[in-house]
Structures are given as C-alpha cells and as structure tokens.
Amino acid sequence: MGRVLAESGIRLIYGGGKTGIMGALADGTMQAGGEVYGVIVESMNTPALAHMGLTRLEVTATIHERKARMYELAEGYIALPGGFGTFDELFETLTWAQIGVHAKPIGLLNVHSYFEPLWAMVLHAEKEGFVFSEHRKMLCMADTPADLLACMNSNPPSAEAVRRWMRQGISPAPGWEEH
Numbered sequence: 001m002g003r004v005l006a007e008s009g010i011r012l013i014y015g016g017g018k019t020g021i022m023g024a025l026a027d028g029t030m031q032a033g034g035e036v037y038g039v040i041v042e043s044m045n046t047p048a049l050a051h052m053g054l055t056r057l058e059v060t061a062t063i064h065e066r067k068a069r070m071y072e073l074a075e076g077y078i079a080l081p082g083g084f085g086t087f088d089e090l091f092e093t094l095t096w097a098q099i100g101v102h103a104k105p106i107g108l109l110n111v112h113s114y115f116e117p118l119w120a121m122v123l124h125a126e127k128e129g130f131v132f133s134e135h136r137k138m139l140c141m142a143d144t145p146a147d148l149l150a151c152m153n154s155n156p157p158s159a160e161a162v163r164r165w166m167r168q169g170i171s172p173a174p175g176w177e178e179h
Helices: 002-007 020-031 063-073 084-098 116-127 145-153 159-168
Strands: 012-014 036-041 056-060 077-079 106-109 139-142
Touching (some): 002 020, 002 145, 012 020, 036 063, 056 063, 063 084, 139 145
Parallel strands (some): 012 036, 077 106
C-alpha cells in the first residue's frame, strides 16, 4: 500500500505511530519516496510509540483534535485491518459522508479477507433497511491497493445520497417497529 501511495503521489496522513500495520505503512510509503504526515495525540507521543522519521509529525492535545486534524488534511480515507480505533474512525468517516460533512472517497483494503465479515454486516444493514444503497456504495472494498485506489477514484460520495438522507431519514425494514 505504501509503495502504491508513493507512486501515485498520494501523501499518507495517519496517526503518527511507529508500530503495527500503520507503522509499516508509513515506512513503506517513505521507502518508496512518498510523504508521510503523522498526527499523534500528546499522551502517545512517546519514544516507544511515535514515529520520529516522518515528513511531518503534529501533536494534538486530545484524540478528538487528532481525528479532526487528520480529516482536515486527508483527501480520502483508507482503512487497513485494525481494531476498535479503526472501526471508530471508519464509521465516523462514513457517517460524516452520509450527512454531507465531506465528499471524500472511503475504502477498505481487504487484506487476507479481513473485512469480509464487516462487509457482510453492511450488506445486511442495507437489506434490513437501515442503510440506503447509495450510502453503502460510498464505501469501496478491494483486495489490492491499486484496485482500491481505482474504486475510490471512480466512486466519490454522492450529493444525492446526502440529500436523500436529509430529506427522508431512514426507516428499518417492516417488522422492526414492534421491537
């Protein structure tokens, strides 16, 4: 992913850590000649966690400020396999697109089928009437970085999807009212 970002001239904006998948992504992007901006919360800005070799590292006081700054800097959002923080940021980003806070592409890099269960849940929510199809379509998923970027470049969030949400809201499928 890092090589593809660098070769595509896409700057990586991420949480500023040096460990795990995201640390490896930052290293891969820089090794391929790309720019990497980290935005890290003050409590995590420690020698054990913070990546000091980035193009730029910003420190924020709170996690909310960190997320806001990353969203401000980013031109699109990609989730790689991760845990609660990844899910939090992914769904906040999707919700913001749904209500018109941004119109940036969103994608899942489906490494080793990691996101298959999440994708099934999203499709289930659509089937049950909790998600409009045009909102589900705001989310790209692909197995390779190149395919993911191609999907994201051809699939920006729809202004009509935002208008529909604001006009209609959403109602669950029949049968849910009694629960």
